[in-house]
Amino acid sequence: MNYFTRNVTRTAWIAAAAMGCTSAANAVEIEYWQYIYDSRVQAVDQLIEKFEAENPDITVKHVTFPYADYQTRVVAANMAGKGPDVLQMFYGWTDSFVNGKVLQPLPADMFPTDKIEAEFFPIVTAMRRGDDYYGLPTAVRSLALFYNKTLFAEAGIDSPPKTLDELVETAKALTKKDGGGNYTTVGMTLDMAGQDHQWWREVLVRQFGGTPYSEDASTVTYDDAAGVAATQWYTDLATKHQVGQPGFMDEGQAAFRAGRAAMTIDGTFRLGSFREIDGFEWGVAELPANAEGLRSNYASYFANGIGAGAEGEELQAAAKFLAYLSSPEAMQLWLEVVGELPARPEVAMTEANLADPVYGPFLKALEYAHTTTFVDEQAQRQVTMDMANRVFLQGQAVEASVAEAAAAEQAIIDRAR
Amino acid sequence: MAMTQPSPQSGPRLSMRTRRAIWVWAFLALPVLFYSVIRFYPTIDAFRLSFTNWNLLSPPEYVGVQNYRDMFASAEFWQVFRNTFAYLIIGTPISLLLSFTVAYFLDRIRFGHGFLRALYFLPYITTASAMGWVWRWFYQPAPTGVINSVLGSLGMGQLDFLRSTTWALPSIMVTAIWAGLGFQIIILMAGLRSIPQTYYEAARIDGVGEFAILRKITLPLLKPTTVFLVVFSSIGFLRIFDQVYNMTTNDPGGPLGSTKPLVLMIYQTAFNSYQMGAAAAQTVVLFTILLAISLLQLWILRTR
Numbered sequence: 001m002n003y004f005t006r007n008v009t010r011t012a013w014i015a016a017a018a019m020g021c022t023s024a025a026n027a028v029e030i031e032y033w034q035y036i037y038d039s040r041v042q043a044v045d046q047l048i049e050k051f052e053a054e055n056p057d058i059t060v061k062h063v064t065f066p067y068a069d070y071q072t073r074v075v076a077a078n079m080a081g082k083g084p085d086v087l088q089m090f091y092g093w094t095d096s097f098v099n100g101k102v103l104q105p106l107p108a109d110m111f112p113t114d115k116i117e118a119e120f121f122p123i124v125t126a127m128r129r130g131d132d133y134y135g136l137p138t139a140v141r142s143l144a145l146f147y148n149k150t151l152f153a154e155a156g157i158d159s160p161p162k163t164l165d166e167l168v169e170t171a172k173a174l175t176k177k178d179g180g181g182n183y184t185t186v187g188m189t190l191d192m193a194g195q196d197h198q199w200w201r202e203v204l205v206r207q208f209g210g211t212p213y214s215e216d217a218s219t220v221t222y223d224d225a226a227g228v229a230a231t232q233w234y235t236d237l238a239t240k241h242q243v244g245q246p247g248f249m250d251e252g253q254a255a256f257r258a259g260r261a262a263m264t265i266d267g268t269f270r271l272g273s274f275r276e277i278d279g280f281e282w283g284v285a286e287l288p289a290n291a292e293g294l295r296s297n298y299a300s301y302f303a304n305g306i307g308a309g310a311e312g313e314e315l316q317a318a319a320k321f322l323a324y325l326s327s328p329e330a331m332q333l334w335l336e337v338v339g340e341l342p343a344r345p346e347v348a349m350t351e352a353n354l355a356d357p358v359y360g361p362f363l364k365a366l367e368y369a370h371t372t373t374f375v376d377e378q379a380q381r382q383v384t385m386d387m388a389n390r391v392f393l394q395g396q397a398v399e400a401s402v403a404e405a406a407a408a409e410q411a412i413i414d415r416a417r
Numbered sequence: 418m419a420m421t422q423p424s425p426q427s428g429p430r431l432s433m434r435t436r437r438a439i440w441v442w443a444f445l446a447l448p449v450l451f452y453s454v455i456r457f458y459p460t461i462d463a464f465r466l467s468f469t470n471w472n473l474l475s476p477p478e479y480v481g482v483q484n485y486r487d488m489f490a491s492a493e494f495w496q497v498f499r500n501t502f503a504y505l506i507i508g509t510p511i512s513l514l515l516s517f518t519v520a521y522f523l524d525r526i527r528f529g530h531g532f533l534r535a536l537y538f539l540p541y542i543t544t545a546s547a548m549g550w551v552w553r554w555f556y557q558p559a560p561t562g563v564i565n566s567v568l569g570s571l572g573m574g575q576l577d578f579l580r581s582t583t584w585a586l587p588s589i590m591v592t593a594i595w596a597g598l599g600f601q602i603i604i605l606m607a608g609l610r611s612i613p614q615t616y617y618e619a620a621r622i623d624g625v626g627e628f629a630i631l632r633k634i635t636l637p638l639l640k641p642t643t644v645f646l647v648v649f650s651s652i653g654f655l656r657i658f659d660q661v662y663n664m665t666t667n668d669p670g671g672p673l674g675s676t677k678p679l680v681l682m683i684y685q686t687a688f689n690s691y692q693m694g695a696a697a698a699q700t701v702v703l704f705t706i707l708l709a710i711s712l713l714q715l716w717i718l719r720t721r
Contacts, residue, residue, distance in 0.1 A: 072688060075473045096691070100474020180569045182559045193667035247580045249561050250553070251667060260560075378689045382668070389672045393582055 028317045029059040030310070034088035034302075035070040039272065043337040051324045058317045060086075078102045078308065085310040085318040086325075088302050089135065091126045092374040095416070098129055103305045105132035110319050120343050123299045123371045135303030136326040139340030141268045142299045142365040143195055143203075145287055150280035151185065151262045160263075160285035164207065164233065167263070167288045171243035174262035187243035189252030189264040190388075196234070196252070197384040198298040199265050199287070202370045204230035207290035217373035218413065223406035232398045235391045246392050256282075267300075268362050271339045286361045299369035301343065335359075341366065375416035383409045460704070466697035473691050484698035493674060494682070494699075501655060501679045503586055504593070505710075508654040512594040513646060516601035521635075523602065524609050534606075538599035545596060549663025552592045553579065556664075579664060582675040589676050593660045597653060601646055608642030609635070644718040648711055655707055656680055679703050 032048070034040060041064055048060045063084065065073045071093065077083045089097060097103045116124060116133055127135045147160045155174050161167040171187025178184050190196065201212045210226025213219065237243050249255035253273070256264040259280050265287065274282060289295045304325050310318045324330060331342035341362055342348040348366065353359050374380055387405035390396040467484055469477035488494050523533060540548065556562055556578035559569040565576060578588045612635065620630050658680040662669060669685065670677025679699065687696035
């Protein structure tokens with residue numbers, strides 16, 4: 001082939017490619033699934049727009065479902081072979097999604113394990129099975145103590161409690177009752193169905209010297225002196241110190257919003273709802289440490305994973321999109337639109353963020369936070385709720401209640417394995 | 418006859434009766450097909466699934482009667498079983514007694530009759546979840562809950578309602594009875610109206626007392642209506658879900674499982690824990706109970 005013919009052939013190829021381009025530009029379409037939550041949907045729409053601008057050959061179709069049937073939809077679609085290419089999922093679903101072949105491992109060439117572990121907060125390891133990673137988060141959540149600044153000022157208290165003992169004292173000073181002995185304002189909300197079960201499991205149990213589970217998460221280990229002490233301390237808030245009442249105003253967050261609770265423990269996801277409060281000023285503080293200064297926190301996240309059905313071009317496009325979703329740029333946008341914390345320390349731990357009175361306490365927690373490996377989050381939450389209720393409502397001894405809870409939770413874990 | 422005189426039409430000649438049957442079945446085919454696919458097939462399949470271990474993700478695996486064995490061995494199941502029957506055994510008679518009393522007297526008044534009837538019927542057409550939430554707030558401790566606030570202002574103690582393992586179930590049952598009352602009243606009134614006035618006139622001429630009229634004429638002649646309502650309301654209480662779920666969303670069926678009915682347990686087993694086999698086994702139990710109770714009631718209240 002001489003130079004001329006080679007050139008002609010090449011031109012012909014380019015022309016053919018260019019002609020094909022009108023349709024080839026949209027050749028790869030991938031589906032992204034997440035549940036409906038207004039700000040999350042907006043954030044993903046914005047991210048898709050930017051991603052498509054950078055990758056004109058890929059179109060991302062954004063599909064959403066109500067949270068209540070999100071998991072069922074994913075599983076059903078997967079069975080029918082019509083699952084998403086990239087999907088958002090709670091880290092706690094990883095085991096069932098990996099075992100059920102909903103997910104495939106992230107391609108190791110694009111997402112090397114050592115690089116992930118160097119660049120993300122340590123809690124990302126909850127997405128690792130063996131040597132493979134099955135997903136990466138855009139944003140993470142942690143817990144903090146919300147306090148009602150107006151009530152604090154009225155009582156002449158100028159700073160939120162830093163230790164558990166201070167928490168009790170502060171709560172006592174802020175609790176108000178009417179003539180009939182009914183609470184009108186609680187010092188501290190008690191709501192196991194809210195975030196208290198996470199606080200108890202990953203924070204209080206550790207602060208009283210125990211661990212909630214064994215290293216490999218296969219055994220419940222809180223049925224010991226530490227677990228009992230943590231539960232005793234928690235239930236004492238209502239029974240001994242009388243700074244709160246389980247079920248007061250139905251939910252802890254409702255009581256806080258209504259200005260009838262001086263303190264409550266909740267997560268980053270509550271910021272949006274609390275920002276609508278205009279009756280009083282509120283602040284955020286790190287969860288109180290124990291007397292020795294030990295702090296802990298519970299962090300969780302939704303990760304993005306690649307569906308088992310994606311292959312070839314779609315797999316490549318999916319991997320590209322997932323890389324973009326977990327890029328520093330996407331994390332910054334997520335923080336601004338959704339208000340959740342970036343999953344990379346380099347984006348999260350900036351001076352501006354750490355100095356932020358709202359984000360600061362949540363961010364500091366990420367360095368010492370734990371994630372629970374749930375096998376059935378709702379059932380496990382129920383166990384903790386029942387444990388507290390047996391003490392509150394039936395007057396069961398704390399030791400017996402903790403032992404019963406440990407046995408029940410162990411049965412749930414055993415069943416899932 | 419058709420052989421000797423061929424019909425001018427093509428095709429075999431069918432008798433009027435057969436043709437009508439074909440038409441009827443042609444029209445019935447669609448609903449029958451629809452019901453077979455979306456109702457009967459899943460029902461029958463539930464029996465098969467109840468012998469498997471299936472989490473939706475991996476294919477069902479046959480485990481024999483393991484699901485049933487686990488279920489009958491679990492304390493939670495028996496508590497739920499007791500709760501379900503508490504809703505049925507307390508709820509059905511009380512709701513029937515109340516609705517009969519209201520219907521009986523409402524039938525006798527003329528002034529404000531339509532208005533009162535509408536008031537009684539209103540809860541029935543209200544969304545169960547909305548009602549559940551309203552009642553949930555009624556039952557809150559002071560200062561939120563209306564009932565406790567009133568009690569508090571009268572200097573009385575607080576009632577725990579939904580926060581008590583003893584009172585949570587009756588508290589929820591009250592709302593369920595209230596919600597179903599309107600429907601039962603309407604049906605009972607229709608039943609009362611259908612009793613011929615001549616019986617009453619004859620009895621009054623003979624000087625029979627009001628109570629005897631009620632016992633000897635009204636109640637026996639109302640029996641078909643009563644049978645229908647007993648069966649209908651029993652099935653309703655056995656399937657109770659909306660009120661319980663909406664009034665206890667933070668701790669579904671709580672506190673400590675004291676309000677959890679079978680349907681809520683099935684829902685949680687299937688769609689929170691994804692144990693489809695175990696949930697199917699629970700469904701089979703519910704199906705059997707519903708069938709047995711309905712047949713029993715039809716037999717007890719049968720017309721002799």
